[in-house]
Amino acid sequence: MVKGLLSGGQFLLEFIREKLGKWFWKRREDALSLPTQHSRGVEYLLAVRSEIADTMTVQPIDGWRFFVKGGKMDCVVDLEHGKCDCGVYAVEKIPCSHAIAAGTSAGLHISTLVCPVYSKDFLFAGYLENIYPCVGQQVEERTCFPPDVKRGPGRQKK
Known part of the structure; x- marks a missing residue:
């Protein structure tokens, strides 16, 4: 057209x-073209939180649970269920500094703690579909009028 x-x-x-x-x-x-496994925003958050996690001390409770001291509060981290007492990890699905400290202590790579939704593959899949031009399609010509709006009962508010 x-x-x-x-x-x-x-x-x-x-x-x-x-x-x-x-x-x-x-x-x-x-x-x-992303050089990392996650989006730039997630990689930035992980870098900042890793610096904070380096200042924390970790005490193992069992194979998946850890008591992490440091930061604004001391927390119990459950890496198996992706939870921390601070609540950030459960909501964002990106590990908080407590979870990063616990994961590092357990010998896990930080990227394994991040929800797969934040991966580069999911980002690419969100924009996978092409948007094609409408070639040869005719759009019906119509005049559109605004909706009829009736004033409510009572005196008009200023």
Whole structure:
């Protein structure tokens, strides 16, 4: 379709389709070019939290549970269920500094503690679909009016 022949509504839809197509392509390429296993934001959080975790002391309770001292509060970390007393790990599914300290103490790599949803593969899969132009499709021409809005009962509020 030639943009000069499009009506106002069709031009807007074509503009949105074109913009989304560019965004999807750029983000798909960015996801493929990531040098790490996780997105840049997650890698940054892990780096900051790892520095804090280095200052903490860890006492093992059993194979999966640890008592971690340091930071703003002392916490019990359960690596098996992805929980920490601070609540950050359970909500974000990204290990808090307590969980990183416990995982490092247990000999686990930090990336294994992060939920797979934050992986580069999931990021790429989110932008996998292509957005194709509408070639040869005719859009029905209609005039759209705003909805009828009735004023509520009572005096109008200022």
